């Protein structure tokens with residue numbers, strides 16, 4: 001097989017040069033990291049599950065007219081995506097208090113917010129992705145006012161879509177993080193949802209029991225991460241109902 005050019009390797013994914021100009025191949029690794037990579041583990045099957053789940057969410061968004069980088073899934077671990085310039089912001093939308101919001105403001109986890117809260121974090125591992133305001137974003141030229149209007153609108157549309165899809169399968173979308181990319185078309189640019197949407201970047205709680213079905217299972221040592229993600233995939237019909245969690249191949253005598 002011809003060697004591919006690696007463009008970028010992150011904590012959970014690798015980007016390779018794509019088959020055509022303007023495309024990339026996004027490879028989902030099994031590596032799980034938390035607390036800025038201070039906690040690390042390999043979770044067999046996580047990459048396969050996130051590839052399928054991100055495909056599911058991005059396809060749904062494309063279908064309702066929310067532009068994303070996703071073109072098609074190529075195989076178990078890879079998808080073809082549009083190459084774009086990532087805006088150095090993590091855009092977080094919250095429906096229910098949890099995680100850093102609860103910690104920072106002392107609001108009890110599980111408190112339903114009266115309106116979605118959108119927050120911005122500057123993407124910089126060395127700084128621990130600090131929270132920033134629109135003032136910082138404008139002053140440092142990370143995005144224009146028009147970009148910010150478009151980002152807010154994209155974030156809220158993703159929230160409406162994802163909340164509905166998850167509630168239909170008995171899961172509460174507590175919060176999530178997305179990344180936004182710029183796509184250039186001649187003199188014009190368009191903003192699109194990039195990176196991934198998966199249980200790695202969302203908080204998902206069972207609507208009845210409150211059971212966590214997202215990366216907090218790993219962050220807080222609450223059980224088997226692959227089992228939690230498999231449950232999300234099963235409920236969404238992304239995996240057959242009776243399939244076992246994806247693990248390494250085992251030899252059968």
Ligand code: 5GP
Pocket residue numbers: 090092098099100101129175176177200201202203215
């Ligand atoms: P919090 O700010 O409460 O830690 O996170 C809010 C939401 O954004 C959670 O769903 C969390 O999973 C997601 N999130 C925040 N930062 C990151 C990040 O660096 N990587 C990923 N994958 N998700 C993040």
